[in-house]
Amino acid sequence: MDWLGDNAWAVWLGLGFTLGVAELFSLDLILLMLAVGALAGMVAGLLSAPLVLQILVAAATSVAMLALVRPSVVKRLHSGPDLEMSHHKLVGQQGVAAKPISTLEPGIVRVSGEDWTARPYDEHLTIAEGEAVEVLQIRGATAYVHPVPRLES
Structure with a gap:
């Protein structure tokens, strides 16, 4: 002991x-x-x-x-990162207008390597081809985008 x-x-x-x-x-x-x-x-x-x-x-x-x-x-x-599935993961991402985008004529936006039909979020805007855009909403198979402000130098 x-x-x-x-x-x-x-x-x-x-x-x-x-x-x-x-x-x-x-x-x-x-x-x-x-x-x-x-x-x-x-x-x-x-x-x-x-x-x-x-x-x-x-x-x-x-x-x-x-x-x-x-x-x-x-x-x-x-806990882990939230799993975003489907098109919701595109909201907030930036892309480039592949074709001009207007309310009357939907265009094409390239986001994360994918092409999406796009319309401007603000229906009074026209977005030129090559302009940087941000996806604000997805409705159906259409991305509603807004141009990303640029700093002019």
Whole structure:
């Protein structure tokens, strides 16, 4: 029993390692937080703290990790970029008018390498060929665009 008292850090290390390996199978991040608590108990053991204090340090660290760290890590892992599908991904992108665009005569705009039928968003505008435009809306298969302001030098 003296060996266990003198080498409690080794037990904490083994417990932390075992919990870490078990986490690889569960992927819930609960066992990983408990493993961090066990490693905190190991540090307390290396500092020759009494066994009761080691247990309290391990428990407090585990609870703190579960309450404070795990929720934000899980949120980060489970969230990702919003998936924009279909034509909605074109809204906000810039392109070039491949043919003149007016309300009376729809033109063609090239956005992200694709050609789209286009009309001006402001029905009083006429957009010349080669002018930079921004897609403001998609209705059906028609892109409603507005010219991108240019800085004159």
